[in-house]
Amino acid sequence: MNTTYRKVIDRITAQTLALTEKNREKLSACLERFEWAKNDLLLREGQVCKYIWFVDQGMIRLFYNKRGKDLTEHFAYEGGIFLSLESFFRQIPSRLIIEALEPTVVYGLGYEKLHGLMETEPEIEHFYCKILENCLILSQQKADACRFETAGERYHRLLQEHPEVVKRAPLIHIASHLGMSPETLSRVRAGLL
Structure with missing residues (x-):
């Protein structure tokens, strides 16, 4: 058994669902390690998302292009789980792009x-559902924040809930993630809004 892989599975299950020893071992055996340099693309638009990823070190962002502008959908850093949901569910080409913002493991x-294990292990299927449930809740929270919160409220929520993003991500990506222009973000940060 690879102890590093086991520690990763233990960190993932701590966020989702406690699993039996046997199933933690099975998941550990399925893990694959990836390492990227800053600005490497993990997933390009049009590729199929074949993994649910867990960040061990570094930071990534999920984004898409709209009329020549890239818009940040999500950030993940140490301890975060991420994937291109629709692409992974349906195994179809992704509209999202995933980029390493830092050297990342x-x-x-x-x-x-994962689907092979789910066929024989109902507990692993339940684990998978918990991961997807958490991803969908985050997506809904982001959509609700854009609909119901002011620019200042969105920024302060990000600052409270994910201070690492504010410290480590470029401001242009933070602004697009929050659904505002860089100028509006500057005014929010200066306390003018």
Whole structure:
């Protein structure tokens, strides 16, 4: 047993669902390690998302292009789980792009291996559902923040809930993630809004 992989699975299950020893071992055996340099693309638009990823070190962002502008959908850093949801669910080309914002190490649970385990282990299927449930809740919270919160409220929520993003991500990406222009973000940060 690879103890590093086991520690990663233990960190993931601590966020999702406690698993039996046997199933933690099975998931550990399915993990794959990936390492990227700053600005490397983990997933390009049009590629199929084949993994649920867990960030061990570094930071990534998920974004998409709209009329020549890239818009940040999500950030993940140490301890975060990420994937291109629709692409992973349906195994279709992704509209999202995933980029390393820093030198980054992640571990991936592959679609095929994970689904193979789910066929024989209901507990692992429940684990998978918990991961997806958490991802969907985050997506809903982001959508609700854009609909119901002011620019200042969105920034202060990010500052409270994810101070690492504010410290480490470029301001232009933070602004697009919050649904505002860089100028508006500057005014919010200066306390003018």
